[in-house]
Amino acid sequence: MTVHTGRHFLQIPGPTNVPDRVLRAMDMPTLDHRGPEFAELGFEVLAAMQRMFRTKQPVIIYPSSGTGAWEAAIVNALAPADKVLMCETGQFAVLWRGIAAKFKLDVDFVPGDWRHGADVDQIESRLAADREHKIKAVMIVHNETSTGCVTPPLEVRKALDRVKHPALLMVDTISGLGSLEYEHDSWGIDVSVAGSQKGLMLPPGLGFNAVSERALAAAKANPGMRSYWDWQEVINFNKAGTFPYTPATNLLMGLKEAVRMLEEEGLENVFARHKRHSAATRSAMKVWGLEPQCQDANAHSPALTGVRMPDGHDADNFRKVVLENYDMSLGTGLNKIKGKVFRIGHIGHFNDLMLMGTLSGVEMGLDLANVPHRGGGVLAAMEVLKSRDVVSMTKAAVA
Numbered sequence: 001m002t003v004h005t006g007r008h009f010l011q012i013p014g015p016t017n018v019p020d021r022v023l024r025a026m027d028m029p030t031l032d033h034r035g036p037e038f039a040e041l042g043f044e045v046l047a048a049m050q051r052m053f054r055t056k057q058p059v060i061i062y063p064s065s066g067t068g069a070w071e072a073a074i075v076n077a078l079a080p081a082d083k084v085l086m087c088e089t090g091q092f093a094v095l096w097r098g099i100a101a102k103f104k105l106d107v108d109f110v111p112g113d114w115r116h117g118a119d120v121d122q123i124e125s126r127l128a129a130d131r132e133h134k135i136k137a138v139m140i141v142h143n144e145t146s147t148g149c150v151t152p153p154l155e156v157r158k159a160l161d162r163v164k165h166p167a168l169l170m171v172d173t174i175s176g177l178g179s180l181e182y183e184h185d186s187w188g189i190d191v192s193v194a195g196s197q198k199g200l201m202l203p204p205g206l207g208f209n210a211v212s213e214r215a216l217a218a219a220k221a222n223p224g225m226r227s228y229w230d231w232q233e234v235i236n237f238n239k240a241g242t243f244p245y246t247p248a249t250n251l252l253m254g255l256k257e258a259v260r261m262l263e264e265e266g267l268e269n270v271f272a273r274h275k276r277h278s279a280a281t282r283s284a285m286k287v288w289g290l291e292p293q294c295q296d297a298n299a300h301s302p303a304l305t306g307v308r309m310p311d312g313h314d315a316d317n318f319r320k321v322v323l324e325n326y327d328m329s330l331g332t333g334l335n336k337i338k339g340k341v342f343r344i345g346h347i348g349h350f351n352d353l354m355l356m357g358t359l360s361g362v363e364m365g366l367d368l369a370n371v372p373h374r375g376g377g378v379l380a381a382m383e384v385l386k387s388r389d390v391v392s393m394t395k396a397a398v399a
């Protein structure tokens, strides 16, 4: 067994590094989840999550992974045979579509090449053609974690409005929330889906749905079966700061502290930081001569960068070399891009020097694994982090 010293570098795009402050906040005796102390915590985290989603509408917190929150969105708002429009942006869109199919939704899946965000023009033309309004929901992945491409939910909302289509807009922002701008209310989102283990800097184990009045009304009218995921039942209990079943009490303690940290930094600064780190990573990748998985310059994810391996070189072999030699975990390529892509996570609890360490590990690993590249990527990233533009970009975000 290889012995490593110092800290492991966890640079996958989730689960992300958990700050010590959050770990300490969770290191507490278990609470009576029906007692007054818990209710206080319940009210606090529900309000905190409304601020994170930028909504005044209900947020449902589940003891679940993101997949549970995906399922909750479907079983509340949609019934078997309902038609929905989804877009093949990458592996997470494929997985959400798989759940929709299991619940017998009629999915119109717009094909994609896994190198761009969703094609908003295609969405608009399919909605325009649907004169009878058979499409009940448009379901998109905001930050496609498998590729590093972003689909702007506001553009999809505008497309729905332009053709005056009443379909619900459902957005997976599982790896977006807390890293990328997100506005549940002002962007007109009906159901937002998120998870704890990405930008929220918590361990896995919490799933979230933020829901609009229209989505709640759709759920009320929906005869489909559900129990554990039922929004209304959770909302009823939440009125007293409690939950219908045992909540993940210590994760909620961590959530309170994590949101406090994000708000101390200021959400605008958090978003600007992710953008800087993404820009610096791309400048390193350019010097290395490696290609981004995302081919749309306007769609690069602030949270992660998918990097394509040169032909004849296996991304997982490269990741193995980096893990064994530098004790750093990089994200694997998923499904049809397995072996072709590795992913650098620059999401969550992160800073400039952590990025420098990460990129150094990648550059040294490229050498060790004999992957053809040019040196100097780390220096290029350093220049981006020092540059005036980036400083003014951060200031502009603060102002």
Ligand SMILES: Cc1ncc(COP(=O)(O)O)c(C=O)c1O
Pocket (backbone or CB within 6 Å): 014, 065, 066, 067, 068, 092, 141, 143, 144, 145, 146, 172, 173, 174, 175, 195, 204
């Ligand atoms: C965009 C996106 N959606 C959904 C999921 C699934 O979440 P989970 O693995 O927590 O069930 C993930 C997980 O990485 C994700 O990145």
